[in-house]
Amino acid sequence: MSFITLQDVSYKYPLAKTFALKHVDLSFEKGKFYGIIGQNGAGKTTLCNLVRGLVPHFYGGSLTGKTIIDGTDVKKWDTDQLATQIGYVFQNPFTQISGVKETVFEEIALGLENLGIPKDEMIERVIRVCKLLKIEDLIKRDPNALSGGQRQRVAFAAIIAMDSDTLVIDEPTSQLDPEGTADVFAIIQLLKEQGKTVLLVEHKIDLLAEYADEIVVLEKAQVAFQGPAQEVLQNPTLLEHGAQIPQVALLGSKLKEKGIGLAHIPITQKDAIAAIEERLGGES
Template sequence: MNCITLKDVSYKYPYTEDFVLANINYQFEKGKFYGIIGPNGSGKTTFCNLLRGMIPHFFHGDLSGDVLIEGQDVRDWNSDLLSTKIGYIFQNPFTQISGIKETVFEEIALGLENLGVEKEELIERVVEVVKLLKLEKLIKKNPNNLSGGQKQRVAFASIIAMNSDILVIDEPTSQLDPESTDEIFKIINLLKEQGKTIFLVEHKIDLIAEYADEVIVLNQGQIARSGLTADVLSDLSLLQMGVTLPQATLLSYDLQKIDKAIDTISITKSQVKDQIMKRVGV
């Protein structure tokens, strides 16, 4: 079942001449994890704004083609209702935190308050998310005093509490250390297992290789490559676009040059490890 369909979509911002997105066509299936990659300036953030309905409800500009969310044109959606259907997690966790709540518990509950959720249900949903993300030790702390990694986890908790079916996540680990990055990807994988539809922009390509079902490669505002993660991230031509490939992919190609019997290109560390162990007879 398709959750978002793009048909011949092009878009340019107000008072600009060039289209940021051009001739975009894709059908996104419910419950899949999509990795969105591409060189700087390829249109990834604009693509996220399109997927979450900020285009055209906030960014007006010039939008042509059809953007269908659950079969209904995005132009016909009520923007408030759409914000509950599609959750968005910012690149910078400092942007996501409201700054007006004194505890993490209140911060996570803020979106539910705005929706007018009854007090008992609100508390129940926040407690459930706190347990899910193991935030018990943080709930009484001031969210403004947390580390970047902690703030990002709270930002995820706030969106998860809203129980959105679709999540658009824009480079959530760009300012995080490796440990915090691993924690965030565990959360994203947990959401994937819950059947959420996930769109993730991320430069850490090894993690995209590990978790995504499909990958969309944007280049100069167009979809340059798309499909199953293993197929896309084993394509050496992406390097010519300025797109990084997983280290496992590059190592796998090097191994293939040494041993012609290796006929499968691995894209994850575990796959290439198995490949090496198999060839040495272990």
């Protein structure tokens, strides 16, 4: 059953001449990991802002159609209540740090303070999430003096500590190195295993292929594709819509063109190895 549903949604920011979202129909189920892809300006961040309630409550503008979140139209949601259900990690970590706390520990605990979480539980949650994200060494640091990658981790930690049922995450690895990126995806996978719903905007298509249940492709403010990751990411026509496909899917398509077809077009390295071994085994 859908937890978030968009029905013929169109949205235009104040003073904008073009739509940021146009006639969008989408549905998101609880407990699934959704990868959201598309070229810059396709509407990915606007979709995140809508699901989080920043559209229309913060940005204003013109919103038509219906956006139903847990049975209630987003226009009728109280934004503070919605914030307890849906955590949002912004694309730019510099905009997510509050600027009013002197230590990383206090920064991560800020949202819990606002929720009135008891002090002992608050301390336990902050310590646990710092260990999870491997940022224990930052706890006493000034959050306003951190690098972009460090701020990204702290922003992520603050949202995870809130223990929201749904997380909307806008390019969390944009300022992280490969090791940090791998850590973030491992954490997102763990959150999914805990039953969280994850909507992730990300350009690292090979990692999305490995972790995501479903993929949403946006193009020019509209939905070009939505479906299971295996089905969507093996489609070479994604390239014509400003989206990428995994390298192994490109390989699978090329092999098929040359008459060396595999049982199916793989989207992960593990899947590719299994498909090639199966093909070789069939020829022996």
